[in-house]
Amino acid sequence: MNPRYGTILLVEDNADDVDLSLIAFERAGLSAQVVVARDGVEALDYLFGTGSHAGRDVREQPRVVLLDLNLPKVSGQEVLQRMRADARTREVPVVVLTSSLEERDLRESYRNFANSYVRKPVSFEEFIEVTRQLGVYWTTLNRAMAQGEVV
C-alpha cells in the first residue's frame, strides 16, 4: 500500500456492508489501505494501540474514519466521543456512514464533532458511487493535519 494515501479505518459490524464497501473502494481504484474494525472496541484498540492492536504506532492515524453508528459493545457515538476526547485522535476526520436518517443521530453526531454524515444507499450502484466519492475526497482532496504524512 502506498503510505502517501494513508489508511482508511472502516468501522462496520455488518459483514455484507464491509465486503460491499471493500468492493466499492476497489472499484473506485483507491490506493489507500483499508483497516476494518468489526465493533467499537476494536476501533478504539486500533486508534489507541491497545488490545488486539497493542504496540501499533499510534502516531500514524487514519486519513479518515468511516464510522457506522449501530455497533456492538461500544457504539459509534461513543467511539466518536472517545476520539474527540483524546489529543491523538482529536483531529482525525470522522465520516458517519450509516443507514439511519434519524434526526437524533444527525444531531448527536455533529455535536460530537463528526466531520460529515452520509447515508448508505440501498441501491448498490448508488452505494458504490457514494463510497468512491468518499474515498477520493478524504484520501486525496482533503488535507488532513500533518501527522498523516509523517515518515
Next chain:
Amino acid sequence: MRDAVAQLLSTPRSGSARFAVALLASLVSTGLSALVEPWVGGHFFVVPLAGVVLSALYGGVGAGLMTTVLNIAGFVLLPYSPVAGTRPPLEEDFGRALIFLLVAVLLSGIGAALRDSYRRNEQARLEAEHARSEVELTSAARWAADEARRVADTRVIDVLERMSDASFTLDADWRFLYVNREGERVMGFARESLVGRRLWDVFPKLVGSPFEDAYRRAVETQQPVEFVEFYPPFQAFFEVRAFPVRDGLSVFFRDVTEQRRAQQALQESEARFRSLVLAIAQVVWTTNAEGFTKEDSATWRAFTGQTHEQMTGHGWLQAVHPDDREQAASVWKEALARRGLYEVEYRLRRPDGTYTPVLARAAPVVNADGSVHEWMGTNTDITARKQAEAQLRRYAERLEALHAIDRAILQAVSMEDVARTALCFLRRLIGCEEASLLITGPGEEISRWTVSAEDPEAVRPEHPRSAGDAPPREFPHGLELPLTLGGGRQAALRLGSTREGTFDELAAQMAQEVAAQVAIALEQGRMRRELELHAGGLEEQVATRTAELQEANAQLEAFSYSVSHDLRAPLRGIDGFLRLVEEDVAGALSERGRGYLGRVRAAAGRMGQLIDDLLKLSRLSRTPLERGDVDVSAVAASVVDELRAREPTRGVEVSLEPGLRARADSRLLRVAFENLLGNAWKFTGRRKTGHIQVGRLDGAFFVRDDGAGFDMAYRDKLFAPFQRLHDAAEYPGTGIGLATVQRIVRRHGGRLWTEAAVDQGATFYFTLGESP
C-alpha cells in the same frame, strides 16, 4: 186753703208773733186800702176788715183790736202822706172810722171766738187721734215680728236652696213639707210633685230598707242619725244625716258613690299590690329607718323558722348562710347609707335546716320631707333560676365540648387525637373519675384509650391482647355506651365514677352525643384512611401505566431506530450482491433468469422505499407541532416547482389561489402538500394535459385534479397506511402518502375528506383546526 186755715188756726203762737202778725196785717191792709182806693171808692173798709179778721184768727181778740186801731190810725194819717195822700181827711172819715171801729171790734170778737172754737176742736181731735194711734202702735209691733220671722225663714230656705247637700223636710205623717233644689235634682222630682205626698208613697223601695229603719229610729228617739247606705234604685251610695224637728224630720243627704268607688278601688289596688308582692316574693318584711327589724313578718318566720325575737334587730342575719352573711350585711349597710335600692342574693336557712337561694330586695319608704320612714323588703325564692342557670352553664359547656370534638375531628390526625379530645371533655363535663374508649378491630386487635382524674389532659393508650388482658379499673358507678362503627369494628365508650348520681339524665345524654360524635370521627378516620389507600393505589397505578407507556414509547422509538438502521442494511446486501452476481454470471443466465434477478433487486428497492416512508410517518407522530403563520399558496407553489423540476416534460396546468394563509406547522404542511400534489401529479399522468387546482372553499383547503380518480366505495381504505387503490405498476407508490396527510391534518386538529369518481379526478379537502 183749708189746710192753710187749719195750719193758721192750729199753730201755737207766741205773743210777739201775734203782735207781729197783727202789725203786719195792719200795714198790709192799710197799704192795700190805699192802693185800691180809686177802684173801691168809699168802701175801703173791705180790705182792712179782712186784715182784722185774719189777725184775730191768728192772734185772738187783742191782735184783732190792735189791727183795727192801727188801720184807723192809718186811715187818719194816710191822706196826709205825700205818697198816697190825695186829699185831706174829711170829717166824714171819722164817722167811717167809728163805724169801722165797731165792725172791726165785732169781727175781732167773732174771729177770736172762731179761733178758740177751732182750737178746742183741734184739741179734741188730737186726743182722739192719740188714742187711735195707741191702738195702731200695738198691731204694728206684731206685724214687725211676723215680718222678721218671715225674713229668717226666707234666709234658711235660701241657704237650703244653695247648699250642695240634698235636703227635704217631712211632717209627722212623713209627708214632704219642703224639698231643696239639690233634693229635686237627686230624687228626680219637682218639689210641687212631692210636697204633700208621703215619703213611702213616692219611694216605695225605701220601705223595709235601712233608710226607713234609720228615719223611724230618729223620730222615735228624737236623736239625729247619720249613716252611709246604698240605694239600689239610684245605684248610688248616699251619706245621710237626719235631724228630728218639731213634728217631723229634716233629712240631709249627698251622693258619695264616687268617693266610695275611689276608696274601694284604693282598697282593691292595695289588695292587688299585696297579692302581687306575695306572688313574686315569698317573704315581705319591714324595718325602721335605721334598718333595724322591729315589725313582725309572718312570712319571714314561716320561711326561716325564726321567731319574732330572733329576727329582731339584725337577728335575721342568723338565718342567712354563714358564707353569705358577711356580704348580705355589707350590702344592707351600704344600701342604708346610700338610701337606695338593696339587692343581694344569699341562701336562707329553712326550718328543716336546708338552704334555699333567695333574692333579697328592699327600698326605702320616704316621708314627704324626704327622710326615710321605713324600709320595705322582700325575699324571692330563686332556686328555679339558679337551677336554670346551672343547667344553662352545663348546656353551654356541652355545646362547647361538642364543638371542640367537632374541631378535633376536623383536625385529628389520628384516632388517638379524637379519643383524647372526646374523653377529656366528656370526663370534665360529667365530672367522673375515668373515661375510656375501647375499639376492637376486625382482626381482634384491641385499642383502649383512657383519661382519668389523675392526669386530666393526657390520654393513656393501651393495647391489650384480649379483652381479659389488663382489665379496666372497676368503679362502683359506670356508664357504657356501644358505638356503631363500620368495617367490622366494635367500640364502646366507658365512664366510671365513685360518686352516686354522677350519671344523671343530662350526663347520659351528653355521653350519648359525644359517643355519636366519636363514632362519626372514627368512621371518618377510617374512610379517610381507605381513601388515602385508594388514592395511593391510583397514583401507583398511574405511575405504573405512565412508566409502561413511556416504556412502550421508548420501545417504539428503539424499534423505529433499529428499523432505520438495521432493516435497510440487508436490502443493501441483497441489492449489492445480486448486482455482483449479475456481473459475474450475466452471460450464463437466460433472459428470464436476468429478469428474475432484476425483479428481486426491484423488490428490495421498493422495500427500502417502504421502510423510508414508514419511518417518515412514524417521525410525523413523534416530532412536536409548531404552529406559525404559513403562506399556504407559497408552500404549494414550491412543491409544484419541485414536481415540475423532476418531470419537466409533463403537461400539467396548475392553478393556485393566491394569498392563502394558515396558522400551521409549515414543515408538516409542506409534507402534506408534497403528498397531495404528488398524488395529483401522479394520477394525472395519463392525461395529455393534467389540471391541478389548489384553493380554499368554505374554510377548507382543497387540492383538485382531473386524473384517474377512484371509486368512492373505497374511500374508507384510502387513508390507511399501505392501502392502495391503483396498480403499483401503473401508478407507483407505497400507499403511505394519504395516511401521512391524514396524520398531519389530525395533528393540527383538522379534518380530511375527499370527493372523487373513477376517471373524473379527485378532490381532497382539509382543515387545519382553526377558524379561517
